[in-house]
Amino acid sequence: MADIVDTAVNAGSFSTLVAAVKAAGLVDTLKGKGPFTVFAPTDEAFAKLPEGTVDGLLKDIPKLKKILTYHVVSGKVMASDVTKLKSAKTVEGSEVKIDASKGVKVNESTVTTADVAADNGVIHIIDTVLIPA
Numbered sequence: 001m002a003d004i005v006d007t008a009v010n011a012g013s014f015s016t017l018v019a020a021v022k023a024a025g026l027v028d029t030l031k032g033k034g035p036f037t038v039f040a041p042t043d044e045a046f047a048k049l050p051e052g053t054v055d056g057l058l059k060d061i062p063k064l065k066k067i068l069t070y071h072v073v074s075g076k077v078m079a080s081d082v083t084k085l086k087s088a089k090t091v092e093g094s095e096v097k098i099d100a101s102k103g104v105k106v107n108e109s110t111v112t113t114a115d116v117a118a119d120n121g122v123i124h125i126i127d128t129v130l131i132p133a
Contacts, residue, residue, distance in 0.1 A: 004030045004038055007118040013125075016046040016054060023058050024065045034120035035076035037088075039096070039106050041129045049129055066092055070132040076121050079104065079114035094132050106130065 001007075005027055008014040017040055021027055030036065046054055057064040069092040077088065083100040090096055096106050104111040109128035116123040 001117060001119045003120045004034070004036055004118045004123060006031075007116060007123060008038075008040060011116070013042045013044075014040055016043045017041060020054070020058065020064060020068060024061055024068050026065065026068055030072075030120075032120065035074075036091075036121035037073040037075060037077040038121065038123045039071045039073075039109070039111070039126045039130060040116075040123045041071070041109070041126050042112075045109070045127050045129050066132060067129070070094065070096070070130050078122060079111075079124070082111075082114070082124070090132075092132055096130060 002010060005018065005021065008018055021030060030038070057067065070090045072091040073088045074091060077085075082098060082104055085098045087095040087097050099105040104114065104124075106124075106126060107130055109126040109130055111124045112127050113125040116125065
């Protein structure tokens with residue numbers, strides 16, 4: 001198996017996320033021991049952001065890092081665990097809301113694919129980029 005970064009690279013639908021992780025200097029962290037749970041927005045999720053948002057974030061590393069770490073939870077939280085939660089504390093420091101009443105929603109984002117295994121954690125694929133308050 002591969003770590004979280006390599007798993008995302010190999011999936012092929014996370015080039016924006018991978019570029020952002022590299023720009024923010026978080027590759028070594030997400031290749032680290034973990035375990036981590038990553039709510040990973042697809043390239044389509046990033047494309048939903050207003051035009052110029054991604055380019056702006058790639059130039060504002062502190063803000064980019066804050067947004068990216070808002071997608072990461074410490075520990076390996078599988079879908080069966082997520083359904084029991086109402087919220088989860090992110091590495092960024094604030095919490096994401098979790099609603100498992102109709103599928104699984106993280107804030108306003110829907111988990112489209114759960115439990116993508118990696119050596120150092122798990123990825124849940126989401127359809128919208130999470131933005132901290």
